[in-house]
Amino acid sequence: MTDGTLVTNPLKRGWEWLAVEPHQRIGVRILQVAIGLMLLFRVLTECRFYLYLWGPNGIGTGHTSRILGDTLGGVLDQLFQSGAGTLAILLLLAVSAALLVFGRWTRLATLFALITFVSIEQRLPQLPDGGDNIARIVLVYMLFLLPPRANVKPGSLRVWFHNLAVLAIATQLIILYTTSGFMKAFGDKWHHGVAMYYVSQVEWFSLPALRQMFMRPLIVTLSTYIPMFYQLLFGVAILSPLKVPWLLVGICFHLGVASFMGLVSFSTAMIGLECFLISDAEYRRMAKLVGRLYEQILCFTQGFTRRPPVSARPQPVYLIQSEIESPRSLDSR
Amino acid sequence: MLQAAFANARKLFGKLPVWGGVGFRLFTLLVFIVHFGLTIVYVAPVNPIKIALQPLVYGTIGHYFGQNWSFFAPNPISSNMSLMVRPLNTSEMTLAKNDVLPKEGWYDLTAPMWERFQHNRFSAYERLSRPQSNGLRMYLNGGPELTPWMEACKKGDADSCRFYEDQMVIYREKALELLTRIASGFAREVSDPGSDLAGVALRVRVQNVVPWSQRFTASPDVRDTDLGVYPLAPNVAASGIFRRAPEGSND
Numbered sequence: 001m002t003d004g005t006l007v008t009n010p011l012k013r014g015w016e017w018l019a020v021e022p023h024q025r026i027g028v029r030i031l032q033v034a035i036g037l038m039l040l041f042r043v044l045t046e047c048r049f050y051l052y053l054w055g056p057n058g059i060g061t062g063h064t065s066r067i068l069g070d071t072l073g074g075v076l077d078q079l080f081q082s083g084a085g086t087l088a089i090l091l092l093l094a095v096s097a098a099l100l101v102f103g104r105w106t107r108l109a110t111l112f113a114l115i116t117f118v119s120i121e122q123r124l125p126q127l128p129d130g131g132d133n134i135a136r137i138v139l140v141y142m143l144f145l146l147p148p149r150a151n152v153k154p155g156s157l158r159v160w161f162h163n164l165a166v167l168a169i170a171t172q173l174i175i176l177y178t179t180s181g182f183m184k185a186f187g188d189k190w191h192h193g194v195a196m197y198y199v200s201q202v203e204w205f206s207l208p209a210l211r212q213m214f215m216r217p218l219i220v221t222l223s224t225y226i227p228m229f230y231q232l233l234f235g236v237a238i239l240s241p242l243k244v245p246w247l248l249v250g251i252c253f254h255l256g257v258a259s260f261m262g263l264v265s266f267s268t269a270m271i272g273l274e275c276f277l278i279s280d281a282e283y284r285r286m287a288k289l290v291g292r293l294y295e296q297i298l299c300f301t302q303g304f305t306r307r308p309p310v311s312a313r314p315q316p317v318y319l320i321q322s323e324i325e326s327p328r329s330l331d332s333r
Numbered sequence: 334m335l336q337a338a339f340a341n342a343r344k345l346f347g348k349l350p351v352w353g354g355v356g357f358r359l360f361t362l363l364v365f366i367v368h369f370g371l372t373i374v375y376v377a378p379v380n381p382i383k384i385a386l387q388p389l390v391y392g393t394i395g396h397y398f399g400q401n402w403s404f405f406a407p408n409p410i411s412s413n414m415s416l417m418v419r420p421l422n423t424s425e426m427t428l429a430k431n432d433v434l435p436k437e438g439w440y441d442l443t444a445p446m447w448e449r450f451q452h453n454r455f456s457a458y459e460r461l462s463r464p465q466s467n468g469l470r471m472y473l474n475g476g477p478e479l480t481p482w483m484e485a486c487k488k489g490d491a492d493s494c495r496f497y498e499d500q501m502v503i504y505r506e507k508a509l510e511l512l513t514r515i516a517s518g519f520a521r522e523v524s525d526p527g528s529d530l531a532g533v534a535l536r537v538r539v540q541n542v543v544p545w546s547q548r549f550t551a552s553p554d555v556r557d558t559d560l561g562v563y564p565l566a567p568n569v570a571a572s573g574i575f576r577r578a579p580e581g582s583n584d
Binding site for chain 2: 018019041042045046048049051052053055057058059060061066067124126127129130133134137140157160161164167168171172175176177179180182183184186187188189190194195196197198199201202203204205206207208215220258259262263264
């Protein structure tokens, strides 16, 4: 192998990854469901206050035309001038989110979700959190993803755009984690391992029942350093063999954020993004592993419990057991 | 209609000759690299490249792909910041303009939301408290978007100081408009329909978390800062979650 091929091969491999087959089809579907659920959660919990938050006399007075231009932005700004128009925007967002969850007309649903989501964000920019921020950016890239059941010609331009969007979402997530980790690394309280004590004591993001727990040095130090190092090393870890365990830790971490800090919509978006990064082949391997574990558990529990009826028994286990338990029937054949 | 547009675009791209297809793909790859290059500059701490590319980065990424991933960094939130409101009638408004603010009748709008939110994580209370908390942070220090500039300014960077001060004027104006609207909606909600409401007095209550080293010995200090007196914003909708209290105050 010459030096030239050593240099060109990674480039060729990269090009083929982008150009030939669509990637992350399962991850894309999970991401669509997660973003859809997150948007639905927001609409369902906040629609009661639509007049107060975004209505013609609400506390939000921002303009959508700043981002969406005078034509589309003008139409949306006009809609915010009436209660019915404001409600219509929320309804359209809810329908788009539901379509994303059920995997129907996903590109159209993504487009309408993006427009309506940006419009409510611009109307009251002090309302969104980090989850909304990443969802808004990811919705732009999701416009280029293939619909769930699309059959595409390998090497087509649709595949190229799909894979480029996959790469964009992954890059954006790496930027998110690395920036956050980087900023934490030079903050005094993170540096000295006490940041989580302060977060756990403020009313906004805490549960009073857990405040005492975060006064213990071991818990506060570990809970401060682990997320910081997790975020700092995220970009490297997901390119290493540690990728899947690393992402599973992230999912557990965000389940904790949802329950203890109450950031439900943020965590839903982040869990969706972490699941998105797992490749189709990795999902298949995980499914196989889970299937094998299930079989082993079934075998193990059958040793303690009464045998289920023949129809309810899993086929491979039945075959093995019949061979062991009734050798006479084999002889009589 | 949009589905048809997608289908037409698909046919059009399908007809691209092979060399055109490769050229087009290379062009999209270049757009991708430039986009994420600018994104990295946008999210990076203040540095010479960021300062040099500021108009380009803020006009593109800042405008259409604005993002902030500080997430409790560089230092986590370490205080409870509540918006306090005192509805004022015409005579109280006249006195308030001469710096005489009533001592009684102040309402804490933020703390009850947090308390309810701690009991129900699947509710909108946290969202409803966000405009108040973020409005106060915007007024006091510009919020998370300006934090890197404030930090760089504190370290003596003159360019950062100039940018921070210019932005603070805009942020404060926006914050006051938002806080006055929140307070006005609330004042209408808790006042008698025929009452002589003329304005609102705003105050921020900051309760700092006890430092780690004193966590078993000290108690949190509470500080109130007046933000001023403002005429009632016309026709602001009520949130519908504050009921009129018989005695008028929960302070």
